[in-house]
Amino acid sequence: MLPELDPLLHSQLRLAVISILIGSDEADFVFLRKATGATAGNLSVQIEKLREAGYISVEKSFRGKMPRTTCQITPEGVTAFENYVEALQNYLPK
Amino acid sequence: MLPELDPLLHSQLRLAVISILIGSDEADFVFLRKATGATAGNLSVQIEKLREAGYISVEKSFRGKMPRTTCQITPEGVTAFENYVEALQNYLPK
């Protein structure tokens, strides 16, 4: 029987965020927004969901006088992504 | 920028159905139900969505006296799946 696909990762935007964070060590809100093409509102919500789940950590700081939200994937996030990719392989052609 | 993932295919159950149909030439409702572990109601709805989209064809017949619903992937379904898989590759580690 086909394995479950972690619903938290099986969402286009959240998957995109995690995919980017796996590749680059960290990324800020503005970068993620441009890289994904998402609206700020949607991105804000999905980042919060990933944070709640413990898949990413979010740090708020200032770059000069402007606020900055930086995201990093956590070890749990890495594991979850690896599991997701492995499960997904079962749905894809060999 | 990351490509869009066809929302019709980016759904666990519909993806499972298409994935099975790509592999086997045709499959009936009962088989799909067991192979996916889905409830009949959910499967019925998702099959109808795939049919509406033209990704699968659905044929109703009788095996003896019992009704039988058989599904087959269409050429459009094959193309859509191929495109989906290609788009998805951009989200996965190389």
Add this chain to the structure above:
DNA sequence: TAAATTTGGTTCATACTATAAACTAGTTTA
């Protein structure tokens, strides 16, 4: 320096999606 615009977000209402419970229609079994 006051007003307008931009930046970097968050909140929230709504639209969309997935899901299973309840139902239908018929068949088999006891």
Add this chain to the structure above:
DNA sequence: TAAACTAGTTTATAGTATGAACCAAATTTA
């Protein structure tokens, strides 16, 4: 013939995704 089973469909609800509207501060423009 009544109970239980098969093969589904319909439908109500819960969950999810999305962008419009908002906010506060910074920057630009006039």
